[in-house]
Amino acid sequence: MSDNMVTVHIDGEPVQVPGDTTVFHACEKAGKQPPHFCYHPALGVDGNCRMCMVKIEGMPKPQISCDLRVKDGMKVDTESEDVKRIRSGVLELILVNHPIDCPICDQSGECKLQDFYMEAGLHKSMVPLSMKVHKPKVQDIGGDIVLDAERCVACSRCVRFCNNVTQTGELALFNRGDHTEIGTHPGVALDNDYTGCLADICPVGALTSKDFRFKCRVWFLSRTESVCPGCATGCNIEIDHHEGKIQRLKPRVNEQVNGYWMCDAGRFGYKDVHAPTRLKRFEARAGAERVAEPAKIGLEKIAHALRNVRRDRGAGSIAALASAAHTVEELFLFRKLIEEAVGATEIGLVPTAAGEADNLLIHEDKNPNTTGAMLLGYNADGVEKILARVADGSLKALIVLGADLTTLPPSIPAGLGAKALEAAELVVFLGTHANGTAQAADYVAPLASYAETHGTFVNYKGRVQRIQPAVRAPGDADAGWRVLQDLHGLLVDAARLESAAEVFGQVAAAYAPFKGMDYETLGLEGKVIAK
Numbered sequence: 001m002s003d004n005m006v007t008v009h010i011d012g013e014p015v016q017v018p019g020d021t022t023v024f025h026a027c028e029k030a031g032k033q034p035p036h037f038c039y040h041p042a043l044g045v046d047g048n049c050r051m052c053m054v055k056i057e058g059m060p061k062p063q064i065s066c067d068l069r070v071k072d073g074m075k076v077d078t079e080s081e082d083v084k085r086i087r088s089g090v091l092e093l094i095l096v097n098h099p100i101d102c103p104i105c106d107q108s109g110e111c112k113l114q115d116f117y118m119e120a121g122l123h124k125s126m127v128p129l130s131m132k133v134h135k136p137k138v139q140d141i142g143g144d145i146v147l148d149a150e151r152c153v154a155c156s157r158c159v160r161f162c163n164n165v166t167q168t169g170e171l172a173l174f175n176r177g178d179h180t181e182i183g184t185h186p187g188v189a190l191d192n193d194y195t196g197c198l199a200d201i202c203p204v205g206a207l208t209s210k211d212f213r214f215k216c217r218v219w220f221l222s223r224t225e226s227v228c229p230g231c232a233t234g235c236n237i238e239i240d241h242h243e244g245k246i247q248r249l250k251p252r253v254n255e256q257v258n259g260y261w262m263c264d265a266g267r268f269g270y271k272d273v274h275a276p277t278r279l280k281r282f283e284a285r286a287g288a289e290r291v292a293e294p295a296k297i298g299l300e301k302i303a304h305a306l307r308n309v310r311r312d313r314g315a316g317s318i319a320a321l322a323s324a325a326h327t328v329e330e331l332f333l334f335r336k337l338i339e340e341a342v343g344a345t346e347i348g349l350v351p352t353a354a355g356e357a358d359n360l361l362i363h364e365d366k367n368p369n370t371t372g373a374m375l376l377g378y379n380a381d382g383v384e385k386i387l388a389r390v391a392d393g394s395l396k397a398l399i400v401l402g403a404d405l406t407t408l409p410p411s412i413p414a415g416l417g418a419k420a421l422e423a424a425e426l427v428v429f430l431g432t433h434a435n436g437t438a439q440a441a442d443y444v445a446p447l448a449s450y451a452e453t454h455g456t457f458v459n460y461k462g463r464v465q466r467i468q469p470a471v472r473a474p475g476d477a478d479a480g481w482r483v484l485q486d487l488h489g490l491l492v493d494a495a496r497l498e499s500a501a502e503v504f505g506q507v508a509a510a511y512a513p514f515k516g517m518d519y520e521t522l523g524l525e526g527k528v529i530a531k
Helices: 023-029 081-095 112-121 157-165 196-201 264-274 295-313 328-342 370-375 383-391 416-423 436-440 480-491 500-510
Strands: 005-010 013-018 053-056 075-077 145-147 171-174 181-184 207-209 222-227 236-242 245-251 282-286 289-293 318-322 346-349 397-401 426-431 443-446 455-458 463-467
Touching: 005 023, 013 023, 023 053, 023 075, 053 081, 081 112, 145 196, 157 171, 157 196, 196 207, 196 245, 196 264, 222 463, 245 264, 282 295, 289 295, 295 318, 295 397, 295 426, 295 443, 295 480, 318 328, 318 383, 328 346, 328 370, 328 397, 328 455, 328 480, 328 500, 346 370, 346 383, 370 455, 383 416, 416 436, 426 436, 426 480
Parallel strands: 005 075, 318 346, 318 397, 397 426, 426 443
Antiparallel strands: 005 013, 053 075, 145 207, 171 181, 222 236, 236 245, 282 289, 282 443, 455 463
């Protein structure tokens, strides 16, 4: 960005902007963003839709604002009758063959064509439906995308995304004039890890999501800002939900993390929140079976079992293992529980196998908080030794936070986790979903997922970011920071913190990398840890 500041007059109002700013962005700064279809901040200028035209004093013809740089003293007109007439004319041409099927279009309610018609159109169509050019509808073109070519305004956003962002080049514009339509190349289907982004950037209803198709009208949705838990990148997301159910995830803009994008794996990961494998009840083993218990009794039984092992075998016979899928707050309180209330010292971070990665957003570490766990003193180096000691009877009890010891990476001998679970005299599992460890456990405590609790994750670049609850946890499941404190209080007297924000305050006071941070200063974009 240029350091040279210039003054531009937008409808008579002076605005100071850097000298290399476009007229479009100068108008945007003045609060008068021109209507547009083809321009997108992450895709650059294309200049084909002609909707963003403005009049510049001294220039004989209207100019597209997205591809024109400002000059000092430039006078820009965005509201005159001439400009309004030009925009209305462009919009009328765009709408000539539009099918007018807004009542059944998933984009209805967040459609730029609707918005701009109300803002700059309001003309009567001179083309009856019977004379409109018809194009293919409801085409499955691969990935998460359904194409309705009749709704397309030929903005080329999707083409540029596939060419420049994913660099897979599946899409193109074919034909000319009012027969122009979007489509995949012959014999080619959408085949990249970011197809859902095409529905995000399509300004109309030409490209819509199969997953979200006809699920919910957007004006019924509530929105919560959060962070994707799918990998160590920590993409910023919006959780759109209605009546206690997550309907979709969308990327939330954060130029420091994910820009405008998110991968399909993360986008559809919300289904785990409502999966049938969710743990909903506290359970305690009674003979060969486990029975559900009320939350209070379930926690008391866990505390009683831990006290018995500590009394009979000693605190040194107890080990604790955690997953990096849990928040900073939960991992902090888990460590306090083990060290201060249980009195054990054997604590490890269960490793997971590396997954697929790319050069865009997908990270091989499929945990959202490995960096956070390591900053709190967790490490995976001693996990194999801990499991071996449990398996040979040297350690008698295991407390597991979220991790599945039956699906360990190749770096740990095959079957060692299962042997440890079988040999342990006591296994306590606290987590969100049923897994092999939960199945083997003597006691199970259900926890809230990332979409049901407050907390923080630290991504692989060291950025601390907040998650927030969008929906209620199922059954008796509760926030991990609350359950861990409840269990701590049943074992020893301890001061109770009333919110995740207070827990994070203790983290910031105890660990130098988090010094000076709190939920307010983290905001929606997070902060990088102190070096």
